[in-house]
Amino acid sequence: MSDDTSAQAVLRKRLYWHSRRGMWELDLLLIPFLEQRYDTLASDDQEAFQQLITEEDQDLFGWLMRREWPETPHLRRIVQMIVEHAETVDNAVYRTL
Template sequence: MNDDSSPEATLRKRLYWHSRRGMWELDLLLIPFLEQCYGDLAEADQAAFQSLIEEEDQDLFAWLMRREWPEDPSRRRIVKMIVEHAETTDNDRYRNL
């Protein structure tokens, strides 16, 4: 993170710290997605991500571990995007071994 104090940079910093959950499994999914994908998301998907990280850890864990899916369609969409990003990233990592 740099010293940029623009509204976008301030929002990104806030999202980063809210994405750090203290639960390793969630951190491994949320932070890379934020860093690598958030900036390219449509405005509605960015809003869905912002809303998602306000949820309780146990709900996030159940959704991101694919034990269940959120009922809200926009929330379900962003969860699936995060899961797919993690799967793609893992596949790329193992392909390069």
């Protein structure tokens, strides 16, 4: 484990642990997004991700499975980004098979 105690490293570790949920389906969407896209997001999108992971699992599941969308625009935007990221990654995996 890294000994980095900078504010950025502490935040990153906190985000990682909060992205680990009680549902495997959520882990498969949130953790890769955090690892692969979070650092490149605009600050308002990073804040939206931080807010998103404080939501209840059942709400996250409904949103990320596209059964419904968050009412607030900034949460809707980050959910759409996560879903699109997962679709892009899935398509890239299938192209390599």
